Amino acid sequence: MKKAVLTYLKKPQTMIAVVVALMAQLIFCAVWMTAYDGVLDRVDRLKIAIVNEDGAFGSKVEQQIKSKLPFKVAVLSKEQALDALLQRDVHMVLTIPESFGKSLTTPGTRAKLTYTVNESNPQLSKNVMQSVAAQVTDELNRSAALQGAEIVLQQLKLPSDQASEIAQGLVNKVDAQVESLNPVVGMHNQMVPMMLVLASYVGAMMMAMNIHQVSETIGSALSKRQHLAFRSLIIVVAAAVISMVGSSLIAALGGQMKSGFGLFWLFHFLTLATFMFFAQMFLAVFGMAGMFLNMAVLSLQLVTSGTIVPREMLSGVYQWIGRFLPATYSVEGIMNLQFGGVHTGKDAELLLATILVSVAVTVGAILIKKQGTPLPEKTASPKAELSVN
Numbered sequence: 001m002k003k004a005v006l007t008y009l010k011k012p013q014t015m016i017a018v019v020v021a022l023m024a025q026l027i028f029c030a031v032w033m034t035a036y037d038g039v040l041d042r043v044d045r046l047k048i049a050i051v052n053e054d055g056a057f058g059s060k061v062e063q064q065i066k067s068k069l070p071f072k073v074a075v076l077s078k079e080q081a082l083d084a085l086l087q088r089d090v091h092m093v094l095t096i097p098e099s100f101g102k103s104l105t106t107p108g109t110r111a112k113l114t115y116t117v118n119e120s121n122p123q124l125s126k127n128v129m130q131s132v133a134a135q136v137t138d139e140l141n142r143s144a145a146l147q148g149a150e151i152v153l154q155q156l157k158l159p160s161d162q163a164s165e166i167a168q169g170l171v172n173k174v175d176a177q178v179e180s181l182n183p184v185v186g187m188h189n190q191m192v193p194m195m196l197v198l199a200s201y202v203g204a205m206m207m208a209m210n211i212h213q214v215s216e217t218i219g220s221a222l223s224k225r226q227h228l229a230f231r232s233l234i235i236v237v238a239a240a241v242i243s244m245v246g247s248s249l250i251a252a253l254g255g256q257m258k259s260g261f262g263l264f265w266l267f268h269f270l271t272l273a274t275f276m277f278f279a280q281m282f283l284a285v286f287g288m289a290g291m292f293l294n295m296a297v298l299s300l301q302l303v304t305s306g307t308i309v310p311r312e313m314l315s316g317v318y319q320w321i322g323r324f325l326p327a328t329y330s331v332e333g334i335m336n337l338q339f340g341g342v343h344t345g346k347d348a349e350l351l352l353a354t355i356l357v358s359v360a361v362t363v364g365a366i367l368i369k370k371q372g373t374p375l376p377e378k379t380a381s382p383k384a385e386l387s388v389n
Contacts, residue, residue: 004226005233007218017210018238021203021276025246028199033253039187043128047072049081049090057101061140065094068139069132085118092117092129094136113137182258182340189256193334194307196246196268197327201301204275205294207238212283220371228366232359235276243269259337259344267337267348271330274351277358278326284362301327326354 008014048071052058066073076084081093095114103111115133119126184190211234215227222230247265251257257264282290282297304314304322311319311328322328333347 001226001229001233004222004230007222007226008214008230008234011214011217013210013214013217014234017207017214018234018242020210021207021238022242022245024199024203024206025242026249028195028202029246029249029253033188033192033195033250033255037186037188037254039124041186044070045072046125046128047074047090048129048132049074049076049084049093051076051078051081051093051095053078053098054096054100058096061096061100064139064143065136069136071132082116085116088118088121091121091125092132094133111140113140184339185256186254188254189338192250192255192338193305193331194302196271196334197301197305197307197330198298199246200268200272200330201275201279201294201298201327203242204272204279205291205298207276208279208283208294209288209291211280212288224366224371228363231280231362235273235280239269239272239276243272256338258340264334264337267333267344270348270351271326271334274326274330274354274358277355277362281358281362281365284365297325301325304328305331307331326351329354 048069050062050065050073052062052075054061062075074084074090078095081090081095084090085093093116095116097112097114100111100113103109113136115129115136117126117129211231215231218227243265247261247268251261251264278297279294282293284290286293300318300321302308304311304318304325305327306322307327311322314322329347329350332341333344333351335341336344336347
């Protein structure tokens with residue numbers, strides 16, 4: 001084993017492999033955790049345009065909307081608003097149609113607001129605007145119901161102030177109480193599972209590629225058993241060090257760790273080791289062509305792991321594929337340890353099973369394949385030596 005370690009460490013590419021995996025972890029953790037920190041606190045920077053086509057009554061509605069929304073609100077003409085929407089200067093256009101007030105006060109008719117969004121925008125802004133549309137509609141429905149109740153009560157000869165008080169009591173009968181389990185503090189924490197999957201697998205791919213190239217260079221200078229032993233050793237050591245660095249950086253940048261740093265680091269270590277053995281398997285079987293499979297697997301894992309879209313919303317084929325990819329169980333475990341959850345032990349068992357399968361396939365591929373002869377070291381030519389002398 002000592003000979004294998006010394007032989008591999010003589011090749012600069014061996015250390016480059018570990019450094020590449022470490023840098024992927026450092027770069028992703030530092031950039032994602034700082035870039036997404038406080039994003040939801042700055043939602044008031046989003047802009048909404050109001051197009052008022054209903055004169056004085058529309059102005060009252062306009063003021064009511066402005067007082068309820070935490071966004072920048074601009075009153076524009078229809079043409080200006082649509083142009084600003086296309087230019088992405090505003091994120092939604094709310095149109096109060098000309099007959100809105102009349103429809104609101106006429107029995108048997110329904111008043112309609114128009115919300116226009118530009119879907120060629122980041123997903124978060126679209127989600128926020130959809131919730132704004134629901135909020136504004138609910139608020140105006142409540143206001144219309146309140147005004148209608150007041151009118152009815154005044155027709156019953158009640159004083160206006162008493163009618164208003166009774167109407168408030170009739171309309172505001174239900175309050176919403178929202179309770180959250182395992183709350184997530186900030187969008188930067190919400191992005192950690194996706195970031196760790198991406199950073200860890202990209203680093204594992206690059207490390208596997210470099211180690212494979214070193215192994216091909218050394219060839220039969222070491223036995224197959226020595227090659228396998230060193231590959232396993234460097235994966236375990238690199239995964240332990242890199243996961244410690246990544247976990248520490250996440251913690252330092254405000255990352256949630258509900259189950260404590262120790263458990264989070266251990267699961268991160270298991271995730272990294274799983275990805276490294278898994279990525280190495282494709283190169284052991286297919287050689288450098290395995291990098292194309294690794295790239296495909298990276299894309300599949302981002303799609304099927306539940307970091308972007310809930311797995312239940314995927315087609316049956318992708319749900320089935322996700323059951324065989326380690327990122328699915330890595331994401332579940334990370335979310336459990338970061339925010340709170342159950343069955344993390346089952347996720348850890350499935351990752352360990354992935355390691356065992358990956359190691360078995362790698363061992364089989366290396367034992368079957370014929371070893372190449374070691375590539376000669378580059379030496380200076382006689383002419384170069386004479387010129388130096």
